[in-house]
Amino acid sequence: MALPNFDLTGKVCFITGTTSGLGRQFALCLAEAGAKVVITGRRKERLEALAKEINDAGGFAWPIAFDVTDLPAGAAAIAEAEEKVGPIWCLVNNSGITIMGASQKIGQTEYDQVMDTNLRAPFFLSQEVAKRMIDRGAPGRIINVASMHSYVELKGGITYCMSKAAVQMMTQVMALEWARYGIKVNAMNPGYIRTDINSEYYDSEAGQKDIKAWPMRRIGKDTDLNGLLLLLASEASDFMTGTGVRIDDGQPLGF
Numbered sequence: 001m002a003l004p005n006f007d008l009t010g011k012v013c014f015i016t017g018t019t020s021g022l023g024r025q026f027a028l029c030l031a032e033a034g035a036k037v038v039i040t041g042r043r044k045e046r047l048e049a050l051a052k053e054i055n056d057a058g059g060f061a062w063p064i065a066f067d068v069t070d071l072p073a074g075a076a077a078i079a080e081a082e083e084k085v086g087p088i089w090c091l092v093n094n095s096g097i098t099i100m101g102a103s104q105k106i107g108q109t110e111y112d113q114v115m116d117t118n119l120r121a122p123f124f125l126s127q128e129v130a131k132r133m134i135d136r137g138a139p140g141r142i143i144n145v146a147s148m149h150s151y152v153e154l155k156g157g158i159t160y161c162m163s164k165a166a167v168q169m170m171t172q173v174m175a176l177e178w179a180r181y182g183i184k185v186n187a188m189n190p191g192y193i194r195t196d197i198n199s200e201y202y203d204s205e206a207g208q209k210d211i212k213a214w215p216m217r218r219i220g221k222d223t224d225l226n227g228l229l230l231l232l233a234s235e236a237s238d239f240m241t242g243t244g245v246r247i248d249d250g251q252p253l254g255f
Contacts, residue, residue: 011089016093017094024050038085047063062084092145093144095117097113101158122167139182141185147190150167151165190225
C-alpha cells in the first residue's frame with residue numbers, strides 16, 4: 001500500500017503574515033518538510049530573524065516585507081518570489097486581523113480594515129498566483145486560513161465572522177473555476193490557538209473560564225495545525241479541492 005507523501009522538497013511556498021503566530025509556525029513547518037518558503041509580513045526585522053533561523057537549520061527562506069492591503073506591493077512580492085526563488089507551488093493566505101465591536105457601533109474605517117486584510121488581500125493574491133499557474137500550465141495549491149467563526153457566531157466580532165465566511169465561499173468558487181487547471185483551493189478553519197496575541201487573555205481568569213467550557217478543556221497549540229497544513233500543501237491532497245476543513249478540537253460544541 002502506498003502511503004501519502006507529504007514531502008515538499010524544492011517546492012516554493014509563499015506565506016503571508018509570518019512575523020508571528022500561526023504564520024511563523026507555518027513557515028517553520030513547510031521549511032522542515034523541504035519547501036523553499038517565501039516569508040512575508042510588515043516587520044522586516046522579524047522576517048530577517050525568521051529567515052536566519054530557517055536557513056541556519058538547513059532550510060531555505062526568502063523574506064519579503066510588504067503590507068497585504070497594498071495590492072501593488074503584493075503583486076510585486078509575488079513577482080519577486082518567482083524571479084528569485086522559483087514558480088510558486090503553494091500560496092498560504094494566513095494574514096488576518098480582528099477588530100471587536102457591537103454591530104451598531106462598527107465604523108467604516110474598522111470595517112474596511114478587517115475586510116481589506118481578511119478578504120480583499122487573499123482574493124487578489126490568489127488571483128495573481130493563479131494567473132501565473134495558469135499561464136505556465138502548472139498545477140498548484142492555494143490554502144486560505146479562515147476560522148471556525150466562518151460557521152460559528154462571535155458576539156462583537158461581526159466583521160471578522162463576515163470576512164471569514166466570505167473566505168470560505170471564495171475558496172469554493174475559486175476551486176470550482178480553477179479545477180480544470182489543476183489548482184486545488186482549500187481552507188483551514190482553526191479553532192482557538194494560543195498565540196502571542198491572545199496568551200495574556202487565556203492565562204487570565206476569564207480566559208481560563210472559556211477554556212473550561214470547551215469539551216476538551218484546552219486551547220490549541222500552533223503545531224496542532226501542522227498535519228492539516230502539510231496535507232493541503234502537498235500532493236497528498238490531490239483529490240481535495242473546495243473544502244473547508246474544521247480543525248477546532250470540538251470547541252464550538254461548548255458554546
